[in-house]
Amino acid sequence: MTDAAMPPAAAAGPSRKPKKSLHVLDDNTRRRNGAERRFRILGGCAVGTGVLALVVLLISILSAGLPSFQQTFLKAEIYLDPAVLDPSGERDPEAISKILTFSYSPMIKGSLTALAEELEAQGAENLTPKMLADMVSGAANAKLRDYVIANPDEIGKTVEFEFLTNARIDQYLKGKVTRESAALDSRVDVAQLNAADELVASGAMEKRFNWDFITAPDASENRPEAAGLGVALLGSLYMMLIVLCLALPIGVAASIYLEEFARKNFLTDVIEVNISNLAAVPSIVFGILGLAIFINMMHLPNSAPIVGGLVLTLMTLPTIIIATRASLKAVPPSIRDAALGVGASKMQAVFHHVLPLAAPGILTGTILGLAQALGETAPLLLIGMVAFVRDYPDAPPGGLFEPATGLPVQVYNFTQRADPAFVERASGAIIVLLVFLVIMNLVAIILRRRFERRW
Template structure:
């Protein structure tokens, strides 16, 4: 016989261990949740911070005189005539009026690079909507180019401005100009440039050495010859850099590979191209005309850290954009284009509206196909079908379909819906059908689970008072299973909304600049959807697509959260106890 106290001692000995195990288990659980939450926050935080520049945009507002002869060539005020107006030249002239000193053709082209000509179409539409404006002068607002926008948002280069406080004199107000100072104010720039050139030369020499080392170790002759040649070229380049950096040289040339230095003086901006006379004289060209050639000490040297060659906006464009901002012609505001426009080649005009409408149309098709068919299938299999080998086979296959990679459904859509049925490519109709195929297994499985969860006593009760099987299902089982069916369907639809791969196969990856109409007709118009839009933008060459990609991800996440909120709301609304 085991003694009563022995039992107690044995239990107590193990008790502490059991509690420790339980404590460990809880700790791991909490750690897992914390890890998940922090990763999620990190993810959303990084996307949100990346997306900030996409939600703001710098817009130009310029007075534009809609001369009748220019916008209405036929002179009858008809839409056809208004369509033939030369709107882009109006925009060009308006911008040129801001900088009358620019005469050089290349510089003018740079200036017109501050906006995209697509804005002339917007101006044209504005005039078509308001033909009474012809002959008047209007203030037309349009987004500045994406590169200028990024610069103005401080995303392109760090810049610093320093006032030497010493007297200097410009030689002219426009064109090529020399600035004479009576001390060597420009020598810090010279020494900075020399230091940079020396560093670059050293890097090249190091590289040349590495090439030589690799060449001696290399087994193949071909590789050895190639590496030796590379090393030789690096050495030559290094030597030329060292030559440029040679101290004691009387002058130094600025180059696009070096940080830019500009001078703001007497209300104008000068781009330094050369410093001579031991740092006493700067040569350059005027970007923004000076008011006069007065001598004074009220001027600054403005340094742009990122070399011109490494950014997509030139020194001149930066000078003009800054000047336009100082003149109040450029103002930053909320980027409404992001929400009111469809896709565009120009990031400043690109928006998600087309993709949102495309997604909405696609989801409508998916919903109207997948939910009724899926629920009907689930009801039949769960409530009516006999349990035999055939239904068992069907059941296994439905479960397997849920695990089929989504791109396979895309291939199926391409082969069947487009090739066989001849439905249009890139259309929300086909996209919705493909996604419906993909969503069906999810809807069926979750609906069957929901139907299974309805207690059999409810079915017995209904059958017991003489309800038919269909009445039992429609009056009692379906309403009780509705929350589960809804949740499963909405999760399936949300999954479909985030799907990219199958849509690539059926051509919904196309660039679509016009939002499809939110109607039945829109179902067959070319369209794209949110995840595909994100995919396209993430691949965009322009840097400004980067924040827009992040912004589009946020929009998609917001749509998803809305979807899930609706699911939670519906579940709460319909949940009943039995």
């Protein structure tokens, strides 16, 4: 595009004298316009490719994951058989709690026998009571047992419960299991699908929004329908708290010192290069570091949010320092000079005038750093956070030392499982993670828009 920047002397030369009217484009202009048009088309293509990739990603995740927020429930009346639950008849809580969940399965099967016969008469051919009982999630036993231990007086009565159905039936109502696939599938029978149709028609079975997906802990491979994100969300929240409480003050203090107080010499140059370098170090390296220092040397517990938080703090620090230094630099020197001119000390000038003006930029950088930390998986793999954890950690500070997982590792965890129903839950977990990331980035944008100053 050197034509456009042609020196005036050459342009004014006799050979380049415009011979035609300005309304007629000469070759040179046409070429330049053509180049611009081609660049616009290429640019549009580039943006289009990006948007297309995003749309495909979103559509595939949403279509795979949105169903996980809904779950199928079955209402059933269960006879709490005293012969099974309390053979001594004394309603002694100790004795009742000795009856393990496994003993509840035959009781559920017994209570459903009448319903199975009724359904078979209505058209669900070859349905046995066992098949009907198998349609109920394995989590039902624990729910029944908890209820019986809490209400020992109900033993001997018939109580209506609402149970999760097993994952195959749930997937059938969501259209993922078909009669053709069920015929091949050893985990489900076509008779069960027929029974499910009848139960839906009678209103005993329904699919609805399931908060438990967000609040419940993980579940084992036998019951994907009961698996939730509760522990992972709590673990991620704890880790973010630690990152915020450590990375923000350390990062801001470091950048204020480097930017406003430190002398510019070889040492600070070295530090600066190293900080930029650290920001580009692969995150798995921080995981290795965390394993060596926090677990092997400091003997902090495995799988605990405190270790995850510390590792992610190390990872986020460079991001926060770079963002903070940039926003401190953006505050014009005249502000500092004015403050110093009216007699403020250097520290007063920085903390009373420069820092408040740089705050929006610092916050934006911090939130972006946090968002990056929230989605980070690799360092957590090494410090034992990819684990099966079912107990919620306590409130901080004690809970920071108890085992937990994190949202991204929970996604990874779900994708490793054999049951196809976990695929849906992995996508559901991705949606939850994306929602948090979008919220954090939105907050960052809003903060920047509202408080940004221009000079």
